[in-house]
Amino acid sequence: MDELPAHMRPERSFQGFILALQRFWAEQGCVILQPYDMEMGAGTFHPATTLRALGPKPWRAAYVQPSRRPKDGRYGKNPNRMQHYYQYQVIMKPSPPNLQELYLKSLAAIGLDSSLHDIRFVEDDWESPTLGAWGLGWECWCDGMEVSQFTYFQQVAGVECAPVAGELTYGMERLACYLQGVDHVMDLNFNGREGADKVTYGDVFLQAEQEYSLHNFEHSDSEMLFKQFVMAEEACKKYLAAGWKSGSNQKEHLMALPAYDQCIKASHVFNLLDARGVISVTERQSYIGRVRDLAKACGDAWVHTEAGRAS
Amino acid sequence: MPDLLLELFSEEIPARMQAKAADDLRRMVTDKLVAEGLVYEGAKAFVTPRRLALTVHGIPARQPDLKTERKGPKIGAPDAAVQGFLKATGLTSLDEAKIQRDPKGDFYIALLEKPGRAAIDVIAEILPVIVRTFPWPKSMRWGERSAKSGALTWVRPLHSIIATFGPETEEPEVVKFSIDGIEAGQTTFGHRFLAPSAISVRRFEDYEAKLKAAKVVLDPQARKDIILADAKQLAFAQGFELVEDQVLLDEVSGLVEWPVVLMGSFDQEFLSIPGEVIRATIRNNQKCFVVSDPKDSDKNPDKTGKLTNKFILTANIEATDGGKAIIAGNERVIRARLSDAKFFYETDLKTKLEERLPKFENIVFHEKLGTQGARIKRIERLAAEIAPLVGADVEKAKRAAHLAKADLLTEVVGEFPELQGLMGKYYAIAQGEDASVAAASEEHYKPQGPADRVPTDRVSVAVALADKIDTLVGFWAIDEKPTGSKDPYALRRAALGVIRLVLSNETRASLNELFHKALTLALYFCFRPDHGYLQLAATWDPQSHDGQSEWNEYQYLLFLNSDGFIDRNSEKIGMHQIGNPDLGAEEDEDKYAERAQAFEEFKRRLGRLEAVRGPFIFEDVPPAGKISAVRNALEQLYREPFAKLAIDKLANDLLSFFADRLKVQLRDQGARHDLVDAVFSLGGQDDLLMVVRRVEALGKFLDTDDGKNLLAGTKRASNILSIEEKKDKRSFDGAPDVSLYKLDEEKALAKAIDQVKSEAGAAVAKEDFAAAMSAMAKLRPAVDAFFDKVKVNDDEPKVRENRLKLLNEIRAATRAVADFSKIEG
Incomplete structure (x- = not known):
């Protein structure tokens, strides 16, 4: 790390921190993907995780995924809660036997020295009702702070994982605050420069947090969103139905990915509606169930595609 | 005799599962050993976040030989049967069989001797089965093998197994087995960060010692002792006191292999939040202990016993900087958490409790019992009914019931559900509610269990009873009663709560009447609108x-x-x-x-x-x-x-459930539960306080000679009656005919019965059960004399019948206080 210029060091620069993780996981044989071009609540929704976790073919990928949680917006005022933040996601299928060691090495690569810091694996079973997914693992603590989520997927989109994939999710802003010794996320040094050249996280995102919080809580067009939800739901089902290849004796699907996009869409629209407070407690469960049904149908289609099936 | 050492080394086992896992491992292995005829001398299991270990010592080197007999065909049976017998038993000819006679004839018996096997071979068979069937609450698959069916599942990925077996004096052998590609051996690993290298071990003693050298304290109790002692010492050194917390200690000791206790602090300004909120924040989210001023106010009048701005954390490493970075990191997180908590608390204070109530109209309590809003209204009405019975002010009880659940919708309770009730009290005080009304928010949940305190404030008692009775009748009405070990709505606890509330506050109430009132309120919600x-x-x-x-x-x-x-x-x-x-x-x-x-x-x-x-x-x-x-x-x-x-x-059904709970409660206190039956069996007994008083008086009476003899006499009367009733196929109800008495003892008994009936009846009416029992005692000499001198089954049928009627009167007289036939002994 010594050869890195100061402004690229993970403990000085948010982007340097991202790049350090990218380099580390590239070294482990992961394909380094770019963020998926749709709004989603977590890196797990990226098809590179949700769909690629299914089926027997090996898969190793890492990427940054902007994550949208409309409900978590705080108009940019909360030191660590935002409606848009970054997750760093690693998926390895099958889970390698030394995944924990790899994870700890990745922490070392961003400057978290395990002889100085107290790193712990604390039980946290992961479940996503919207994705019909669950797994066992931990939240990883560094000096009492949760810095990552570590999960062995057991089931995704209603399909048993065979083999099991290991998933790591790093909360980027929180880790960066810790590395930089900064209390408020908006004060993070984004580009690692000092003085006039310094760009903070707030310079990049504060206005967006304010605007989107205003939008998510007070002005988003519920009527339109309700329609969009139904449209996405119907489109997803339509694409799934149309995607089954006829005439071949092997059951085969040709449009799992476009259908899944609509599932992602429905999920995000639901999150927006939820943030707006227009979905009642009882309806909430039913919306989650509807998204889950889409996810499961997409999972079922995926395991009948080239990338999702055995051969 | 040889010892067994077993270690299952895995990725981090959830803290809450560790103790049971250790227990299960010991139980499963030792049960199997015994079932295989390998009776051991002792066994102990250990657990850390990364390993489950077991030592069993004094196992015999071989199983004992097993002798069994096998019955074959009769002498002279067809050849096919004989050949089958020989084949099944491995005998070469019938000459090797014994002949045994039983009522059905003479049979061939084969004496089979199964030589015992070497224990190590048996263990090699047992262990894989135990690993495969281990009862983790949740287990998982991992890695490449998870693609195949039948892949091993474990709580988290299992990495290695140690299994050695051998006598103390010799080099132990590895128990040879493998599970899903993991070969049992004698290698383990030290502390994840402080000593991660492989360690080779032979037996338990060097295993434990080598682990300790590799910064692993194997024994969970030892880790707890270290944490507790160090935490106390750290607090004491600064003039403070550790707030002890057994549950947290159990959990924390399951998160570390090498406990290192450190102290950090937080900003004084957070001490404006209620102490319970600070504690919940620091404990639940950060697994740290809180620290208070010592309570000893005589010596230090300025010491308040309140929380201080310190906390104690348990790290898993000895850090090279002495823990500075770890403390700083934890302080940062705790600062952020407490900021959140403070924000929640202050936000909550801005909304009055009653303003939260409309939201309950949309929250379903149970789909068949309506919304929380409806439930709160029921409790309000019931509390108003109960208030006069317990001496509470009706308006206060209504107000308290109105507000008691409101804190469920506050931010702090949303974050820390265990603070329900307590926060309601704080918020009620803050908005200027009457002290009793405010207290009821917290108190009405009590008593939560047999050891929990019973509220005494009248308003709290009224709301607590209303809350519990509403719960009970509601679930009774929708047929969700507890069955066997299943009691998802904690109805047994609720019933016990009612019992304790009534008894310890000496409340007079007809449960039956209360149930009727509560049922008429609750049943209204059971008829759903959408099904005409x-x-x-x-x-x-x-x-x-x-x-x-x-x-x-x-x-x-x-x-x-x-x-x-x-x-x-x-x-x-x-x-x-x-x-x-x-x-x-x-x-x-x-x-x-x-x-x-x-x-x-x-x-x-x-x-x-x-x-x-x-x-x-x-x-x-x-x-x-x-x-x-x-x-x-x-x-x-x-x-x-x-x-x-x-x-x-x-x-009635609910009342008999209460009778059962009362029996359990009295039995736990060492009282005789058969006496409860004897009282309930009288019928119409729905005033718990009176039931218990009666049971107590009855118990005391039965401890006296008069009581014992009267019981014996009554039982004797009952026995004779039931025999004669069976013989004659009729009962002997009705008043005896005075003119048919032939002996003085009969007349004396009849007189005594009349006297006792009226005296005991009057005493019972005055609820003076001791007096009722004294009156009963007067029956004894007459009963004794009667059995001494009078032959019940007189030759003259009319006299016999009359005497039986008299016996029946004894039974009837004793029923003034209890049904003696239900009393044991």
Whole structure:
């Protein structure tokens, strides 16, 4: 790390921190993907995780995924809660036997020295009702702070994982605050420069947090969103139905990915509606169930595609 | 004799599962050993976050030889049978078999000797089965092998296994087995960060020692001791006191292999938050202990016993900087958490509790029992009914019940559910509520268990009783009673709570009356609006009314069939039959009229039920203006004999549940539970305080000679009676005929019975049970003398009958205080 210029060091620069993780996981044989071009609540929704976790073919990928949680917006005022933040996601299928060691090495690569810091694996079973997914693992603590989520997927989109994939999710802003010794996320040094050249996280995102919080809580067009939800739901089902290849004796699907996009869409629209407070407690469960049904149908289609099936 | 060492080394095991896992491992292995004839001397299991370990010592090197007999065919049986016998037993000829005679004839018996196997081979078979069937609450698959069916599952990925076996004096052997590619051996690993290298071990002693050298404290108790002692010491050194927390200690000791205790602090300003909130924040989210000023106020008048701005954390490493970075990191997180908590608390204070209540109208308490909002209103009404019985101010009890649940919707309780009630109290005080009203928010949940404190403030008692009784009757009404070990709504706890509230506050109340009141409130919610009676009749299937369907058929059936009406008429009721012309054509007019009549009654009953909901079907609680209409409908319904029967049935059933709980409660206190039966068996006993008083007086009486002898005499009378009743196939009720008394003892007994009946009856009426028992005692000499001198079965039938009637009178007289036949001994 010594050869890195100061402004690229993970403990000085948010982007340097991202790049350090990218380099580390590239070294482990992961394909380094770019963020998926749709709004989603977590890196797990990226098809590179949700769909690629299914089926027997090996898969190793890492990427940054902007994550949208409309409900978590705080108009940019909360030191660590935002409606848009970054997750760093690693998926390895099958889970390698030394995944924990790899994870700890990745922490070392961003400057978290395990002889100085107290790193712990604390039980946290992961479940996503919207994705019909669950797994066992931990939240990883560094000096009492949760810095990552570590999960062995057991089931995704209603399909048993065979083999099991290991998933790591790093909360980027929180880790960066810790590395930089900064209390408020908006004060993070984004580009690692000092003085006039310094760009903070707030310079990049504060206005967006304010605007989107205003939008998510007070002005988003519920009527339109309700329609969009139904449209996405119907489109997803339509694409799934149309995607089954006829005439071949092997059951085969040709449009799992476009259908899944609509599932992602429905999920995000639901999150927006939820943030707006227009979905009642009882309806909430039913919306989650509807998204889950889409996810499961997409999972079922995926395991009948080239990338999702055995051969 | 040889020892076994077993270690299952894995990725981090959840702290909450560790203790049970260690216990399960010891139990499973030792049970199997014993089942295989390998009786061991001792066993102990250990657990850390990364390993489950077991040492079993004193296992025999070999199984004992096993001798069994196997019965074969009769002498002279067909050759096929003989050949089969020889083949199955491995004998070469019948000469090797023994002959045994039993009532059915002479049989060949083969004596089979199964030589014992080497213990190590048996263990090598046992262990893989135990690993494969280990009862983790949740287990998982991992890695490449997870693609195959039958892949090993474990709580988290299992990496290695140590299994060695051998006597103390020799080099132990590795127990050879492998599970899903993991070969048992003698290698483990030290602390993840402080000493991660491989370690080779031979037996338990060097295993434990080498682990310690590799910064792993194997014994969870030892880790707890270290943490507790160091934490106390750290606090003490700064003039503070550790707030001890056993549950947290258990958890924390399951998160570290090498505990290092450190102290950090937070900003004084956070001490403005209630101490419980600070503690919950630091404990639940950060697994750290809090610290207080010592409570000793005599020596240090300025010490308050309140929390200080310190906390104690347990790290898993000895950091190279002495822990500075770890403390700084934890302080950062705790600062952020406490900022959140402070924000929540201050936000909560801005909204009055009653302003939160409308939201409860949208929160379902139970789909068959309406919303939380409805439940709160029921509790309010019930609390108002109960208040005079417990000496509480009615208005205060209503107000307290009105607000008691409101804190469920506050931010702090949302974050820390265990602070429910307590936060309500803080917020109620902050908005200037009466002290009793505020206290009830917290107290009405009590007592939570047999060891929990029972509230004494009258207002709290009223609300606590209303809350619990509403819960009980509600779940009773929808047939969600506890069964066996299943009690998902903690109804046993609620009933025990009622019992303790009533007894320790010496509350006089007829439970039956309270149940009726609560039931009439609760049942209103059980008749869901969306199933009118016409629908019900149209879909009625007499074959399948099992009470299971989702539209509360249970309640309908409970009412409609309380007198067996449905059972008698189910064939006749179906609407499809009424309207079916084909059926009508084949049927004579009488039958048709019979069916029409049954259907009319069915419709009338349903109509009564529906009238209660009728005009207000979309409201959980009728609007104020319509309450009287609902009340009328309810009154009309409850005037119906069939409805009264249904409610009586529920209330009686619930009362006998209470009798059972009371028995358990008294038994736990060492009292005789048969006495509870003896009192409840009298019938109409629904005042718990009186029941218990009666039981106590009865217990004391039975400890005296008079009591013992009277019991013996009464039992003797009962025995004779039941024999003679059986013989004559009749009972001997009714007053004896004075003119038939022949002996003085008879007359004396008759006189004593009369006297005791009136004295005991009067004493019972005055609720003076001790006096009632003293009166009973007077019966004893007369009973004793009677049995001494009088022959019951006189030759003259009339005299015999009269004497039996007299015996029956003894039984009747004792029933003034208890049913003596239920008393044991």
